[in-house]
Amino acid sequence: MPASSTAPRLPAPRLTDQLKAGLDAPICLTWEITYGCNLACIHCLSSSGRRDPRELNTAEAKAVVDELRDLQVFYVNIGGGEPTIRPDFYDLVDYSVSRGVGVKFSTNGSTITADRAKRLAGSDYVDVQISIDGADAVTNDAVRGAGSYATARRAMDHLAEAGFGPFKISVVVTRDNAGQLDAFEALANGYGAQLRLTRLRPSGRGADSWARLHPTQQQQVALYHWLIERPGVLTGDSFFHLSALGEALPGLNLCGAGRVVCLIDPIGDVYACPFVLHPEFRAGSVRDAGGFARVWRQSDLFLELRRPASAGACASCGSYDACQGGCMAAKFFTGLPLDGPDPECVKGHGEALLGRVAAGAAPSPGPGHSVPVRLRTRPGPVGASK
Amino acid sequence: MDEAIAARSPNGPTAPFDPTARYRLDPDVALRPEPFGALAYHYGSRRLTFLRSALLAEVVRDLESHDSVDAALTASVPEAERPAYRRALASLADSRFIRAC
Numbered sequence: 001m002p003a004s005s006t007a008p009r010l011p012a013p014r015l016t017d018q019l020k021a022g023l024d025a026p027i028c029l030t031w032e033i034t035y036g037c038n039l040a041c042i043h044c045l046s047s048s049g050r051r052d053p054r055e056l057n058t059a060e061a062k063a064v065v066d067e068l069r070d071l072q073v074f075y076v077n078i079g080g081g082e083p084t085i086r087p088d089f090y091d092l093v094d095y096s097v098s099r100g101v102g103v104k105f106s107t108n109g110s111t112i113t114a115d116r117a118k119r120l121a122g123s124d125y126v127d128v129q130i131s132i133d134g135a136d137a138v139t140n141d142a143v144r145g146a147g148s149y150a151t152a153r154r155a156m157d158h159l160a161e162a163g164f165g166p167f168k169i170s171v172v173v174t175r176d177n178a179g180q181l182d183a184f185e186a187l188a189n190g191y192g193a194q195l196r197l198t199r200l201r202p203s204g205r206g207a208d209s210w211a212r213l214h215p216t217q218q219q220q221v222a223l224y225h226w227l228i229e230r231p232g233v234l235t236g237d238s239f240f241h242l243s244a245l246g247e248a249l250p251g252l253n254l255c256g257a258g259r260v261v262c263l264i265d266p267i268g269d270v271y272a273c274p275f276v277l278h279p280e281f282r283a284g285s286v287r288d289a290g291g292f293a294r295v296w297r298q299s300d301l302f303l304e305l306r307r308p309a310s311a312g313a314c315a316s317c318g319s320y321d322a323c324q325g326g327c328m329a330a331k332f333f334t335g336l337p338l339d340g341p342d343p344e345c346v347k348g349h350g351e352a353l354l355g356r357v358a359a360g361a362a363p364s365p366g367p368g369h370s371v372p373v374r375l376r377t378r379p380g381p382v383g384a385s386k
Numbered sequence: 387m388d389e390a391i392a393a394r395s396p397n398g399p400t401a402p403f404d405p406t407a408r409y410r411l412d413p414d415v416a417l418r419p420e421p422f423g424a425l426a427y428h429y430g431s432r433r434l435t436f437l438r439s440a441l442l443a444e445v446v447r448d449l450e451s452h453d454s455v456d457a458a459l460t461a462s463v464p465e466a467e468r469p470a471y472r473r474a475l476a477s478l479a480d481s482r483f484i485r486a487c
Contacts, residue, residue, distance in 0.1 A: 005435065021421070072416065072418040
């Protein structure tokens, strides 16, 4: 997180080390409130599509908000699925804000009408993030589905016309859009919006599309330099593995899973981060006795993640301090050991290992809630896709 | 993780920090105690900052009850450390976590 640190110059452990040991409550919590989605993006982290009958109901969801308020979680990132298709979505947003828990929600834009945009413009403490994955319809729709670019742009138009202020445009960087960074920036500037770029993970349906869609090494280097020149572009601190290329990117350069971040899924299960929806990283449920606070503070998984970790195979690499071994989820779902290099390690150490992962050896994210209908994929060579 | 900073920049320039004046925590700021000190979150600017000492968190919390920043420092911070604390508070004033009363 590009947050600042205010320290009188006193002997104190490095902030990174303090954060690795965990906080009393998450800094940043992602809450996916439904698996239902009207799109079927080929990189969806949560393999969303159908709603799950076990999803938290309105009263349960409000009880979660109450818990977050008690823990002084300042704001929550609401996503899904498409969160706005829940009939009680705005009820939950209003409830959360009224309890002092700010809301940032991610949407594909399909429900952001002119009228809704006006109402959103009148609310404090609500941030809106519209997702697109291409700077033009062809690039975007190949990932997010036919018509999704036009839908997102319409939502942006509505927010801009309503005077919402600086909404966010959120882009997952892929091999196909990595050459469009300037175009994304121009789009955001045109709306007075803020650009947010995040990393493609091999999670959810991304497990099937990652090999073909993740940026090349050359694109990663270009992205790093582009970001270094633009500290105002938001990244959710997701590119810290690129810090091994030189000067650290702004933000927290560490994996915050179970230490400063976590995920609550639509049925109330708590995972270490939004990118590891897999039984191995499920810490508990908000429905368990003791609720979310107990899971955060006492679950075996989270306590384990807060213990000092070995650098493993990365111990002999001079860049480990900069990249911290990269993203746990990226390693896990590509079948790499968690105490070794990231599959997109900028020194190439991950790539070398990937070639040795036996076919079918990587853990499967499972079918999730994908609708049986699969989107058309991009014409062209299938490449390394499974 | 997330980006709490830069989400909304404060509007306009801040007044220069004046340690002889009385300051207080901005009404839009919440403090959350943590093992290293406290987390401070500004609901208006969406900025987050880490107050990396328990004493700094305490000084910030109690600023308003002193006639000036200097008086607050004199009351609870060892003399040798006051310049560092004054700089920390200047930085918090600059990012509008604290403001003159």
